Every structure is written in C-alpha cells, then in structure tokens.
Amino acid sequence: MSNGADRKISLPTIARVALANFDLYSNEPNACAVIERPVFCLIGANGLGKSTFLNTINFAITGAIPDPGRKFQSAQDYLRNAGRADRSDDYFSGRISEHARPIASVTVDLAWPTATVSVTRDLFGTAGVTRLAIGLASGATDIHEASDDDGGDLSALYRAKVLALSGLEDFAQFVFLMHFVATFDEGRHLLMWDDAALTNALYLAFGADPVAAKAADKLQRDMDRESSRGRNVRFSARHVADRIKQLVDLLKGAETDDHATSAELQTQHDALVARQAEAEQRMRRKQAELRDADLKWTDLSASLTETQLEYRRLFSSRLRQTSSVDHHPIVRATLSEDRCALCGTVHVATRIQAALDKGDCPLCDSVLDRSGADAGAVAQLQRLDREIARIRDGLATILDSRARISDEFAAAQASDEAAAQALREFEEKEAAGLAKVQSGSSFSAIQQEIDKLEKERLEFLAQSEAHYRKRDELRDQLRAYEKALKAQYEAGSERFVPRFRELAEDFIGLPIDVELEHRQGANDSGFGLRMRMDDQLRARPDAVSESQRFFIDIALRMALSEYMADSSATLLIDTPEGSLDIAYEARAGSMFSKFVAKGNRLLMTANLRSSQLVLRLARLQKSAGMQIVRMTDWTDLSEVQQSEEALFTQAYDAIDAALT
Template identity: 85%
Template sequence: MERKESSVPDIADRKISLPTIKRVALANFDLYSNNPNVSTVIERPVFFLIGANGLGKSTFLNTINFTITGAIPDPSRKFQSAQDYLRNAGRADRSEDYFSGRISEHSRSIASATVELAWSNANLSVTRDLFGGTGVSRLAIEDVVSGTIDVRPSSEEDSNDLTGLYHAKILELTGLEDFAQFVFLMHFVATFDEGRHLLMWDDAALTNALYLAFGADPVAAKAADKLQREMDRESSRARNVRFSARHVSDRIKQLADLLEGTETDDHTTGAELQAQHDALVARQSDAEQRMRRKQAEMLDADLKWTDLSASLTEAQLEYRRLFSNRLQLSSSVEHHPIVRATLSEDRCGLCGNVHVAAKIQAALDKGECPLCDSVLDRSGGDAAAISELQRLDSEIARIRDDLDTILRSRARISDEFAAAQATEEAAAEELRQFEEKEAAGLVKAQSGSNFSAIQLEIDKLEKERQAFLAQSEAHYRKRDELRNQLRSYEKALKEQYEAGSERFVPRFRELSEDFIGRPIDVDLEHRQGANDSGFGLRMRMDDQLRAQSDSVSESQRFFIDIALRMALSEYMAKGAATLLIDTPEGSLDIAYEARAGSMFSKFVAEGNRVLMTANLRSSQLVLRLAGLQKSDGMQVVRMTDWTDLSEVQRSEEALFIDAYNAIDGALN
C-alpha cells in the first residue's frame, strides 16, 4: 500500500529506508507440530497471528528478529550502546539456549528460518540456521529494476563472507552507518515484544533512537553513541581509581596514628598479633593443601572408574563372543548369564519370581534345559571353553565389585573436597578480614620499635595514593574532553528535534490520544550533568508530568510506548515503516481494547505495516482492527493450523471456534 495523502508532512527526505517483511519461512521448526515447515506470505498491511497461550506466538516474532539481525531480543535489554548491545544479544550461545527449548534434538541440525525483506529497489531473502552460530547460511539479492537475482553462497564462500555481504547490503539499502544501528532499530524501536521494554522511559535507548530519527545523519548517530560509551567508561574508571585512593588513605591514617601514639590499645601485644596472623596464614595454607589433595584424589578416582569401565566392557564383550560360539552346545546353558544370575540370587532372571534356584539346579543336575526340558549335551568336549567362561564370569564380578567400591569412594571424596573447599574459602576470608582490621598493628609488630620503617611504609603508600589520584584526574579530564565533543552533537540534535518536532510531536499526540482519549504532550529534556549526558522525552498527561513509568497505568504505558515507536518509525523512515508487536491486550479493559485497535488502524492508514500476535480470545482490539481494516487490509493466520492445542484448550475448543468466527465476521 502506498502512503496516502494526509495531514502528516512528507518525510521522504529522511535518510533511513526501513525494510518491509514480505515472507517468513521456517524449516523443520517442530515446535509447530502440525506444520514444521511454515511458509507465510505477508500480503496485507496488518498481519495478525492469533492463537491460544503457549503455542509459540512470541517465538515467531523472535525468530523473525533473529533471522533479520542475527540476535535474539534481550528481555532485560539494559541499553548502554548499540555496539555493546549487539555484542551481547548476538552471542551464539544466547540463540542456541533460546531455541533449545523449542526445537527437538532430532531437528537441531536441520532447523532454519528465512525472511524476505523488500525495499523499493531491491529484495533480500536471508536464511539462518537456528543452531551452529548466528551467521547467514543463504542470501538471495534481487535487483528490482533489472530483475536479476544473485543467490549465495557460492562454493567458495563461507558463512563469515556471506554475513559480511548481508551486513553491507543492509547498510547500503537502509542508509545506516553500521549494522549495530540496524539491530538497535529492529529490537528497540520496531519491536514491542513479551519483554515489554518501555522506550519512553529508557533515556539511554531513547537518546540513541532520537539521534537516528532526528540527527543530521547516521554517521553522527554512530559517533555520538561511541562518545557516550567512552565517556561513561572514563567516568567509571575515574570513580574506581578514586575508590582505590581512599582505601590507601585509610591505611596511611592507621600508620600515622601509630607514629602519633593515638592507636587504640586493645591490650594485644605485637608478638601476640603476629602469632595470630601466622596462625591464620598456616590455617589457610593447610586448608588449601587439603583441598588440592582432595581434588587430586577425586581425579584419581575418576581415572580408575574410567579404566575399570573399559575393562568391564572388554570382559563382557569377550564373554558374549565366547558364549555365542558355544551356543550350539546345550552344555553351555548352565553358564548362560540369566541362568547364573538366577542361581546366585535365587530369583528368576526372566520374570523375577523368587526361590527358584533349587528347581533350576535340579533340572541342570538331571541334564535337562530348565526352560524347555530338552536333554543337555554332556559330552564335555568344550571343557576349555567352559573354563574360560567361568574365568570371565569371575573377572566380571570382580570388576563390578571394584566399580562399586570406586563409586562409594568417589562420593566420599567429593563430599570431602566440597568441605575442604568451603574450609579454605572461610580461612582465606578470615585472614583477609584480620589483615584489613589489624593492618596498622601488623606493620608495627613487623617493624618493632623501628618507627622509621613505619614512616617508609607511609611514604610508599602516599606515592601510591598520589598515583591513583593522578590517574583519576586523567580519566576525568578525558571524560570532560569526550563530553565537550559530545555537546556539539547534542546541540545539533536539539536544534534538529526542535525543527522536526513540528511534525513528530503532533503525530505522537494523534496516535496516543486516539488510544488514551486524554491530552498528551512531550518535551525534550537535555541532561547536562558532569557525568550525565543524553536526552529524554518528558510526557505530560492532562498537563501533569509523568516522569516515571509507574506514574501511568500498565495498559496506558504499554500503548503510549507503542504510539511513540509508531511516531518515531514513521518520522525516520523513507517510505513505509514496519512494527512487530506482541500485543499486550491482556492489560486492557474492553473500552481501551477498541481504542487500541483504532490506533493501529490509524498507523497503517499512512502506508505503514504491522506484524502482530494476540491471544485467541474475545478481544475488542482484534475485532475493532478487523472491522476497520476489513479483509483487504488485514490478514489473520490461525496458530491452531500450525500446532496442537493443549489438553485443557481442546476441552474448550468451541470457544476458540466462536472467537475465530467473530473475527472472520468483522473482516467481511
């Protein structure tokens, strides 16, 4: 759908071209048991995936984001910088941990996801395997003008090359400066997921979003992001060094008190203090040595267990081989493991019945098979083999006894090791606390009446303190330099926001007031403290400042935050903007559900698109949106076509059918 003429000013001069999601395809995604190879074409402005709790709606959105960005959205998502966030969220272990609970072991090696992205001049189809790293495994690039399609990888390309090519193409098509900015926009602005992260009340993330939306260009946004990160690090380093300087100052004061004779007299002589210290050192050393011995004993027990396990396997294999060779001779029956176990335990090795050994032995003594009463061959021609079977049987029994002993021994040693480790840690902590408390007294005891030695220690510590203070000052100077550089970017952003707010703020008001039905306004707040920098949007409702998220109700803050994302995305985008929303309709009453549906409809009316998920319930949000969009503007996909309902849900399946029918009725 093309953007319609409206009161919203033309924003075609913006530098960021955001992609439209055209298709999502999953391969061997067996969380969706009825359709593990889902392929969904996004045909209409509103795509609504609707289903019951626990069927995988949130997983669908997270998988889309993973495929597009190579990172799973972090629900805790404390933002410091785009680069730091991507470094954490893009770790392979995070994505593997996420999908491990959703994809079966059988499908791990073959599960993948593909998303097709569209711009006005190009289409990208990107595929990532769900396990084995976060790189791109397949990439298709279509030039819309020429119609040519380049499919990768070719035989000479590996995943790193392909991922780099994908990143470069994303930057070329979006106009962004680095891929971390794209990940930030997708996770923090374009996605409102189950984590319910609130952009409006996260000043660090909001500052980065404002730079991308209102800044002169993405290069400036990247530079400001880097300066903010480095400024924060210099402040942190300065504070850490200052803390070290204060700790040294405390030690200097203790020693100075000794020289002045003002130290507290606790009637403990220097010799006694030194003796206590020596005893604590010896105790800590003994505890450490015992811990190391127990660690070595545990390793030795593990090695013995490994050797005995190998010996047992070898003996059992040899026994089976020899017994198999003798199987045709009925005389080997009495040496069969089941028969021997039955005789030794007086319990049938097949059915578990007890007191049967005498009956089995009587059959054997008569030369009969205890199972079928056949006459046994007593020719005795295999005496050597029987003897070897007896030897192996004894060997297996001996090894099993040894294994049982080793198991008991290892359990004991493991407990002893844990106790020794705890003792060592306690001794080390007691020594540390003693040295910290009695630092001055120990110096006095070790120097005796030689006060010059104490003065030398004070002089040494003073040099150390001055070095710490000099380092701290250097870090603060560096922080101030960075802050001054950052101020020029902040000044430019502030001016650009003031110009852009004439378009952005009215659109935000229009969307949020359509939901909340009360006057809303936002003002840009510029933080300019010594250790503080950046921006926030301070919201007013009914002319009352709502500076904290808890100053509005849960439903209000969720949908006001979604309205902010809509306004920001729409403002920064050259063309259509797309949002991914895990709908928080459970927090709304009926009246607000309907108004939220109207807010979404107003957003897509400007040519934008929404991929949404919602619970299958009698939701006025879905019904209002369906009634406004109709079947031409809204595509509803039933998750019950993808996967099975739970037992509880199946018992109420008629309710789900009624809910589906209500939505279908609103669409048509």
Template identity: 40%
Template sequence: MSAERRQTKLPHLREVALNAFSLYRVKPTVTIDIDRDVFCLAGANGLGKSSFIAALNYGLTGGVAPPNVRVEQLSRYQRDASAYGTKYFTGRIAELDRPSASVALRFRVGEFEYYVRRRFFAAHELEEFSVSDGEGRTVVAHEPHMDAEERHRLYEVRLVQDTGLQTFAQFVFLQHFVFSFDEHRHLLFWDTRATELVLYLALGLDPSLAKQVDELRKAAAAAGSQARNAQYQATLARNELERVTGQLRRKSGVDESVMDRYRNLQSDRERITVERNALRTELADSRLEFAEASATRMRKRLEYDEAFMRRLGRTSAGPQLHAIIGQSLSDHQCRICGTQHSTGPVAIKAAVALNKCPLCTADLVHDPSDAEEAQERLVALDQELAAVSRRSTGLAKTIERLDGEVREKQRELASIINEVSEMQAHHELPSEEEPADADEGLLRDRISQLEGSIDVLLGRKEEHLRLRAEALASYEPIQAQLKSAWNEAEVEFVPRFRRLAEEFMGLPLQVTLDAGSGISGMAHLALSVSGTHRRRSEQLSESQRFFLDIALRMSLAQHMTSGSGPACLLIDTPEGALDIAYEAKAGDMFASFTADGDQVIMTANVNTSQLLTRMAERSGRAKMQFVRMTEWTTLTDVQVEEEHLFEKAYGAIEEALDNGGSEPLAALND
C-alpha cells in the same frame, strides 16, 4: 542550530520459511508468503507465537532480545543478543534438528529485495544471501563457496548501506527495541538509556551522532572511574605514609629494652603459632586414624560373630570361643549384665559343659569335619580384634594428649597476644603487620617513595578529570542538535503519536523532550495524560503502558521512514492485559498504523476479544492476512476438548475479514 534530516529505510517482510523448527510439531517446516500490510498469526496459549516473533528477529539480526537487558553500548548489546539467541532456541528446537534448523527471510529495503537464510545456532553466519533490485536484476549474488561468516559480514555492510544507518549494531538495537514488541514487554517509554539512543537514531540526525554519544559517554564514564581509582590509590598511599611516619617516630622514642621484649614476644608468638598449628594437624590425623580403627574393629567384630555362628552350627566345643563367652569366663564377669563372679559365671560354665548354648540353652550339633579349620579362623580373628582394640585404645590416649597440648599452646598464645596489646597501647609500638626491627634508613626511603607516588596519582586524577571535561564539552553541541531535531519533529512526530495513542486511550496526551543535564543526564521522553505528568510506569494501568509503548514505536517507525518507504513492526500482542473497553480501541490503533501502507507482523491469541475482530472489520482481506497457528502444532488435551471454541472464534474473524474493509479508511481516521 538546525539538524539535517536523514531518512531511514526499514525491512518490509515478504516471505518467511522455517525449516526443522521442532516446536511446531505438525509443520516443523513451513513457508509463508506475506503479501498484505497486516499479517496475523493467531493461536492458543503455549503454541509458540512468541517464538515466531523471535525467529523473525533472529533471521534479521542474528540475535534475540534478552530479558531485563540494560543497554550500555550497542556493540555489547549486539553480542549479548547473539548469545541469548542460542540459549532461547535451545529446547524449542530438538537436539537432532539443531544442525539443520534454519530461518529464511525475503524482505525489501527500499528498492532492493533481500534473501537471507541462517541456521538457528550459528548467529554470525549466513547460509544464503543475495540482493536484487526493483527490476529483478541481481545486485549481490549468492556465492556458494564463500565462507558463512564472510557472507554475514557482507550482509551487515550492505544492510547498513541500504537502511541509511551507521552500524549494524544500530540496526540490531532498533529492530529489537523499536520495531518489535515481544514477550518481554520491555517499555521503551520508561527506559531512559535506550530512549536516548533511539531519539538520536529516529529524529533524522546523522546516525554517527548516536555512535559519538555512545563513545563520549563511555569515555566520560571511563575517565571518571579512572579519576576515582587514582584518588583511592592516593588515599591508600597517604594512609601508608602516615603509618610508616608513625613507625619511624615511635622507633626513635621507645626504650630499647622495651623493644627487645616486644621483638621476643613477636618471635614467641610466631613460634607458638607454628607449634600449635602442627599439633592441630597431628590431632586431626589421629582422629582420622581413630575413626578408621573403630570402623575396622566393628568390621572384625562382625566377621568374628559370623564365623562363630558357623562354627556353632558344626561343633559343640566352640561356645567358649565366642568373644562375649570367652571374656566372661576369663574376667569372671558377665558381659551381658555386668555381674562379677568369684570363679566365673556358673551358668555359662554349666551350659558349655553340657554342650548347650549359654544364651538360649539349645543343643549344639557336633560336626568335626572342619572343626579345626573353623577354630583356627576364630583364633586368628580374635587376635586381629585384640590388635585393633589395642590400636584404638592407644589412639584414644594420643588424641587426649594432643588435645591437651593444643589447649596449652592456645593459652600461651593468648597470654602473649594480651601482653603485646598492652605494650602497643602503653608504648605506641608498631602494629602486628609492621616489622619491629625495620631500619630507620629503609623507613625514610619508603616515606620518600610514598610521597612521590601520591604526587603521581594526584596528577593522574587531574588528567582523567580533564579528559572527562573534554567529553562533556564535546557532548554539548550534539545535545543541541538533538534539541533542534526534536523541535522539528514536534511538527510531525508528536501529532502522529498523539493520534495513535489517543485513539487507544480516549484521553488527551502530550509528549515532550527532557534533554537531561550534561552527559550524565540522559535525554528521554516525558508523558502527560489529561495534563498530568506520568513519570513512572506504575502511574498507568498495564494495558495503558503496553499499548502506549506500542503507539510510541509505531510513531517512531513512521517518523524514521517518512518519505522513504513503509515501516514494519513485529508485535507479540499483549491483548491479555486489555479489558473489554479497550479491546476494540487497540484494534483501531493497529488498523490506523497500517492505513497508509505500513506493515504489522503480529501474533495474537484466538479468543472472544474484539481486537482481531475490529482489525478485520477495519482492514478486510485486501489488507489483512490471517493464519491459523493451530494447524502448525499439536494442542493440549484441554485445548482439544474445547476445539469447537477455537473454530467459533476463527469463524467470527474470518467473517469480519470477508465483510470488512468496505468503509474508506480515510473516513475512519477522521
């Protein structure tokens, strides 16, 4: 069946304006006219080149491609990209600039010129939107009083209409996955889920087919999941049916005296468990009270020592009031070394009698001015210490008692559990979860309910399997259209891809369609190099993977727009992955893509590589616009120290631009 070929028109950028883009410290507000097929923003590491590409995509779509994304549904991907945009620009745009920071774009879609401006933290809003035709006449006028979200919805409807796509979510997906190669280096070639959606949209088929495939796969997955859930629930019901049936069988065949003992044991188990848990709670409370009493005792001891030292400085009558001295005298035992005396430590008595400190023998100064008050304070503290000591001692005994009671309850519980287990093993008694005294009539009613539930669940499973089969049957004719479209595309798309890719690789390549098997087998592209299949990305070098994927995007974009206008790619150039041999080849590939008017908006490092130099030689100033990013933001200390190297590299590229473009591009492409 031959598929009807449809053309797609893509945005072709003409102007970019960033406002309050704090990342660019020197020029946070900058406007750029893009008037050539190649626009290159060149700078050093860490200056915000990747953020420039992200800002362009955000201006077009209201979102930024998330890293490590898995595309399941296009509408969900659009939502995730919008949410990630807010996260992405947070930190790149200063907090004070958040309300005013915006990106404005002027671009053409076919004969129409669009102007949009959106704030960076309002993904679903447009501050300005207008459309004019090729004669400059206003087609959609900016309405200042229109709600910003309504203005964005109007933009979505108009863009879908002019691009020839089916939904705005399709445009967002294509812009991020095909028309951009950003810092995440997502490889389309080896992402079968994304590739299949791209093929439906890129091979000239009705865009609604991509939406239908998306919905059919979603319906098939949902039906399959619901069928599995119904089977799982039926299995659970069947297991319960077996348990209840066994319970009824056991109830009919067990001696009543055994059942009585079994019921009593279960009752004892529940009672003892409650008692043990109550004791555990009481024990935990007592331990907490003991900890608090110990802390209070320590605090009171410190207060007593401080009061005693103050008293000691005022009077000689107080050493015997200190807790250590007083206890040593009253107990006839030294509290320092533990020696027992018949009438009390003689040395302590002698020192107190001589008005000296019992520990250091220093003379004590007599100051009776407030002796009575200090003595009263010491007496009060001594009483408080005694009280808290008694409380601590009592709590310690309570803890010891409760701990023993808990252990005893645990032993009783273990004994009951062992007896219950032995009875269950010998008499086929019900498990712990089963009520031992369940009525036979209730059990038979439950059996009837479970049998009915199993029948219903198995019926649901069959219905869901039928719906899944219908989705599969609806998918097959769409898959046939995809195969037919690929057969036609092989005439243009495949040679175009081979020409671009082989210009970079220098090796013969082939790409074929693997249509998959059924709705679960996704259609994808199979690559071979020099006759050898490369089904895994690691079978190629890093630079080969990156630039073959860029070549795929270039050829897809050209195929989609063939006869309807230029294509435009946004590329954060991965030139760091290139070795010397491939630098110039990559520049040739880029120049070949733009030879017939297609557009590349690219960022690149300024270095001694041949990529930018070769592009400049091939394109010249007539086709290539070169902007120095080092004028937009501040350099690091290391970059400032070596700024002359940047100037040297810039100079080489500028010279190549001045001298380039003289050789006919047609001759270069031969």
C-alpha cells in the same frame, strides 16, 4: 510518514518468512508465511511458539537474538553481546530437536522500495548468512551461497547491502532499530523510560545524519568509560590514603608500643595464615578426590557397557549354535500344537521330543553336537555374569564414596572461604599494628612506607584527573551533537508529537503530551522524553498501570518508526493483551488500525482467546487488510488445551466472522 526532505532511514518490510526443519512446530516444521496484507497476525494458545517466531525473524534479519535484559549502553556493545553465536545456539537448543540441529534454518525476504533481499541463516553453529539473494533493478536475482571458507564474506556482503538500502552508517544501528524500536517482544522493554536507548533512537530519528548518530553514540560510550575509570582510580587513591593515616597514627604513638602485644599480634596473624593455607590445601585434596571418583565412575561405566555387550554377543551366539534345533520355529510349532508344521500329521509331539531328549535331530536322525562347546559357552557366560555383578558393586561403592567426598568438598570450600574471610578481616582491622610488626618497630621503615604510599596516592590522583579531563573533553564534543539534536527535535516535534498523541490518546482516552528533557550533569548526558498524562507528570514507568505503559510505549515506537522512515514502517509486536481489560483491548485494536491506516505494517502475535484487540482490528481491517495464520495449523495443542479445543474453535470462528 517522513517526506524526502527530512528522511534519514529507509526501513524494509517483511515479505516472507520460511522455516526449514523447525520441528518446534510439529505439524509444519517447514512453515512458510507470505506476508500479503498490512496486518499479519500469528494467533494461537500459550506456549505454542509465538514469541519464538518473532525472535527467529529478528535473528534472520540481524544475526542476533533480542536480549530480554537489554540494558543499553551503546549500539556496538549491544550487538557484540546479542550477536554471539553461543547465544543463538542456547536460545534454539530448547526449541529444536537434536536431529534437526544440523539442518534447521530460517529465511526472511526483505523488501525496500528499490530492491529486495532474501537472507538465510542456519540456526546453529554460526550466526552468519548461509544464503543471500539480492533482487536487482533489472529484475534479475543475484544469488550467493556460503561455503565453509566464505561465510564471513557473505555476512559482510549482506550487511553492506542493508546499510546501502537503509541509509545507515553502521550495522549496529540497524540491529538497534530492529530490536529496540521496531520490536516490542516478550521482554517488554520500555523505550519511553530507558533514557540511554531512547537517546540513541532520537539521534537516528531526528539527527542530521546517521554518521552523527554513530559519532554521538561513540562519544557517549567513551565519556562513560572515562568517568568510570576516573571514579575507580580515585577510589584506589582513597584506599591508599586510609593506609597512610594508619601508619601516621602509628608514628604519632596512637598505637601502643608493647612488645608483648606485637608478638601476640604476629602470632595471631601467623595462625590465621596457617589456618587459611590448611583449609585451602584440604579443599584442593577433596577436589582431587572428587575428580578421581568421577574418573573411576567413567572407567567402570565403560567397562560395564563393554562386558554387557560381550555377554549379549556370547549369549546370542550360543543360542544360534547349540540350541538352534530345539528353538527352531518348525520344531517349536510342532511341539506346541502336536501337529507336524511341515506335513500336518497330528500326534507327533511325543516322538519329536523323544528324539530331542535323545540328542538326535527329529528330521534326519543325525546326532546333535552337544559337546563341550556348549559347556564352555555356559562357563564363559557365568564368568561374565560374575564380572558384571562385580562392576555394578564397584559402581555402587563409587557412588557412595562420591556422595561422601562431595559433602566433604562442600564443607572444605566453606572452611576455606571462612578462613580467608577471617584473615582479611584481621588484616583490615590490625593493618597498622601489622605494619609495625613487619617493619620490626623501625620508625624509619614506617616513614619510608608512608612516603612510598603518598607517592602512589598522588599518582592515582593524577590519573584520576587525567580521566576526568578526558571525560570533560568528550562531553564538550558531545554537547555540540546534543545541541544540534535538540534543535532538530524541536523542528520535527511539530509532526512527531501530535502523531504520538493521536496514537496514545486513542488507547488511553486521556490527554497525553511529551517534552524533551536534556540531561547536562558533569557525568550525565543524553535525553529523555518526559510524559504528562492528563497534565500529570509520569516520570517513572510505575506511575502508570501495566497496560498503559506497554501500549504507550508501543505508540512511541509507532510514532518514531513512522517519523524516521521514508516509506512504510514495520513493527513486530508480541501483543501484551494479557495486561488489558476488555475495554482497553478494543482501544488497542483501534490504535493498531490507526497506525496501519498511514501505510505502515504490523507483524504481530496474539493469544487465541476472546481478545477484543484482535476482534476490533479484524473488524476495522477486514480480510483485505488483515491476514490471520492459525498456530494450530503448525503445531499441536497441549493436553490441557485439547480438552478445551471447542473454545479455541469458537475464538477462531469469531475472528473469521469479524474479517468478512
């Protein structure tokens, strides 16, 4: 680990993870894991939610869900995208049931050498902090609860506290470190071969201070933006130059000055314009018809529901009012058993039925009211029944109509696109001839258009040059930071590179080395680490096997995290043991143990199978150093997995035996 002289960052350890109403875990929706040992391993079968557990931890800590397609441009841009509330809502929607959405939350307790922070976030509605407990130096705890009007302030308080404890300049830097360096998740993002993300990590690990890292990150982002703007404007200038050339060729007589040809060209163009307009109009008509069909369907569906409810109410009322004696439980029991349900007298069913047929009450001989009320109710029910049938017929008709209109709308869209494409291609091909037609064969008008376009081209070129000058100014400023980082890396590499070699070689079994590569092109900047394996350059990830690149990348994260932290480093790893053969599984377990032996911590997930990685790690760490949590305590196996439950039990037993 780094000593105090060259440290920059103090990273937290994860002390506790508490889920509330997280019903993805059906057996334990309020699961709570207290992280008591250097290695915490959540182990279970595929599809039970191991990866979700790690992503939920990161969500609690950073307010953002790690993005598996995480193309890195800058820390700020990444946080803006990954930290959107709708992104976290979308992620948890497929994992948390509808009734648990308003009450599902996660709490993570973080520990720094000088303080503790407990942060709670609701899983839906906002990515903001809803509860914050800060452990003070005095031993007291300062607790803050969010209300509707101060949730943003609580998130700001949490961010400020994290930055103060971590020694970072910007919360986006903290999110970057958690997602890109401290976490190796199901996205399998490779830091070693992502120069943009690696450059940012190197600034934070080896740079003079986080302020410089933030400034370099901004300069890189601004430089890329100016370079992109310069290219875009220059492209526009080339497009204008092409139009000028067409008009110049027209003035030189390169195009045939034939009145009949010009008239024909205008006719063709007008026909294409009319065809495109007609196609667009038809598409809009079909779109309106489709909306109208949907509206009719909605109205009829609501009408059907209302009519069915009225039918059920009337039917229930009729049963209560006109048929209550016939259907009374005592009467029905007496008739079915031929025994009085009140006194037990037998052979009374005939007399009871005769009284009912006569229209009298079988108990008191009163005349039952079977007047027009019942007949009116029946008539009303018949009317409602006919109305329900009519509405259903209408719905069936609308469905048929909507299917037809939908097909016609799709065809109209295709026709509109084809007509628009035909018009574009004609205008591009006949640009010069159309310009001649539209100018009325006036060469002076064409020359005026050329002069106008030339002025526009020069303006584009001037804008492009301005953007490139600005890019060069930013690049010169960035070079000063890069020069400083290069010197700092050379000094720090005396400790960082040997540690990376030690971890990577423990897994790969071959000599490993890395060297810093500084990119210095006109539009290029930043750094990469070029790896050599057995003295062979491996510049691309596909130059090594899948398992090699995964665990070499994990070794890089371990070495970087260990180097930049002034205390223990914590890594979150969704173990990619599926890519390993049995020999490499054991070596990976040894590599993990070597990382932990330096006082660092691992929070990992693993598949429940005869994994030599977990077994080797368990044998090396024993129960004092490794904590196993079974996912089968939290949630049920699938039907297929249940049929092989004995195999899972054997795997658990083998790991438990290795720990003792």
